[in-house]
Amino acid sequence: MIEPIRVKADSIELLNQLLLPTTEEWVLIQTAEDTAEAIRNMVVRGAPAIGVTAAYGFAMGFRNTVADSESVLRVKKLLLSTRPTAVNLHWAVEHMVQFQKGLIGQDASLAFIRLFSEAKRVHDEDRQMNQTIGRYGLDLFTDKCSYDVLTHCNAGSLATGGYGTALGMIYSLHEAGKLGMVFVDETRPYLQGARLTAYELEKAGINYRVICDNMAASLMRQGKIDAVITGADRIAKNGDTANKIGTYNLAVLCSFHNVPLYIAAPYTTLDRNIADGSEIVIEDRPAHELAWIGDRQIVPDPEKVINPSFDVTPANLIKAIVTNEGVFFHPYRF
Numbered sequence: 054m055i056e057p058i059r060v061k062a063d064s065i066e067l068l069n070q071l072l073l074p075t076t077e078e079w080v081l082i083q084t085a086e087d088t089a090e091a092i093r094n095m096v097v098r099g100a101p102a103i104g105v106t107a108a109y110g111f112a113m114g115f116r117n118t119v120a121d122s123e124s125v126l127r128v129k130k131l132l133l134s135t136r137p138t139a140v141n142l143h144w145a146v147e148h149m150v151q152f153q154k155g156l157i158g159q160d161a162s163l164a165f166i167r168l169f170s171e172a173k174r175v176h177d178e179d180r181q182m183n184q185t186i187g188r189y190g191l192d193l194f195t196d197k198c199s200y201d202v203l204t205h206c207n208a209g210s211l212a213t214g215g216y217g218t219a220l221g222m223i224y225s226l227h228e229a230g231k232l233g234m235v236f237v238d239e240t241r242p243y244l245q246g247a248r249l250t251a252y253e254l255e256k257a258g259i260n261y262r263v264i265c266d267n268m269a270a271s272l273m274r275q276g277k278i279d280a281v282i283t284g285a286d287r288i289a290k291n292g293d294t295a296n297k298i299g300t301y302n303l304a305v306l307c308s309f310h311n312v313p314l315y316i317a318a319p320y321t322t323l324d325r326n327i328a329d330g331s332e333i334v335i336e337d338r339p340a341h342e343l344a345w346i347g348d349r350q351i352v353p354d355p356e357k358v359i360n361p362s363f364d365v366t367p368a369n370l371i372k373a374i375v376t377n378e379g380v381f382f383h384p385y386r387f
């Protein structure tokens with residue numbers, strides 16, 4: 054299974070997700086600045102993958118320098134300034150800041166080795182959590198022998214430390230012999246579904262069809278979708294969930310057509326500091342991501358677009374949230 058982060062001795066390489074599916078290019082990341090740029094430009098994307106990358110980025114911020122409170126704050130701010138919605142980024146950076154506190158007084162090169170190893174541990178933990186999510190998710194699929202599912206955006210191996218959350222559940226269904234067809238929303242405007250999810254499923258030999266986002270209603274009406282499974286960027290204490298723009302549309306359609314919507318996410322996506330989704334900051338992305346497709350402008354005035362990257366699905370529209378700590382049902386008490 055393709056993974057988005059390749060770990061070297063004291064640096065990492067990222068699979069450039071901007072160039073997939075046609076070109077597989079690895080980008081060398083050696084500093085906290087490289088890391089911030091790669092996250093901001095979406096060379097790496099997906100909430101858990103951003104978090105894991107930021108953990109390495111934090112470590113690389115202290116390769117040759119002794120960390121003092123000023124430099125820790127600078128690196129922390131730099132990484133947190135990249136993308137506001139995915140809470141995994143905050144979780145990972147805060148985790149590294151706390152870990153670093155235990156290294157105060159150590160020689161810089163030794164402290165760097167320990168920071169980099171801790172980032173590797175965070176990375177491994179994320180991969181393992183996703184496999185656990187996949188196993189727990191199987192409990193939701195016991196009525197039939199084969200399920201046709203729909204997914205939005207990319208919540209696969211590419212969006213995580215490995216294996217994936219929503220796609221992790223889909224891989225588990227496949228491994229259990231219970232997967233029929235995967236319908237892949239192309240995911241306008243940046244096409245993470247068409248470019249990335251389809252690429253992963255192709256590599257995994259899983260049966261899929263890419264659909265344009267506005268086809269979901271019609272497929273549901275024809276009874277062709279047994280469940281919708283997506284990932285999450287931030288889940289509030291009451292279960293309100295931010296995920297790729299268009300997830301809320303799907304939730305409303307699911308409710309109308311009586312199709313279950315399942316969200317898959319590790320505990321690092323839960324934000325226990327916010328009561329509900331109204332407190333989630335939604336990232337605005339640059340206009341060109343919507344106004345252009347590749348090198349072609351598709352609207353007359355690129356300034357006259359709005360491009361929020363995420364929306365918030367109210368908890369009562371989510372049938373279950375599958376985490377590495379178990380499956381939760383509405384009303385949510387994590």
Ligand code: MRU
Nearest residue numbers: 098099100206208212284285297
């Ligand atoms: O803008 P992106 O591509 O980073 O958005 C990704 C998503 O919305 C994913 O569904 C989410 O991060 C979960 S990834 C396991």
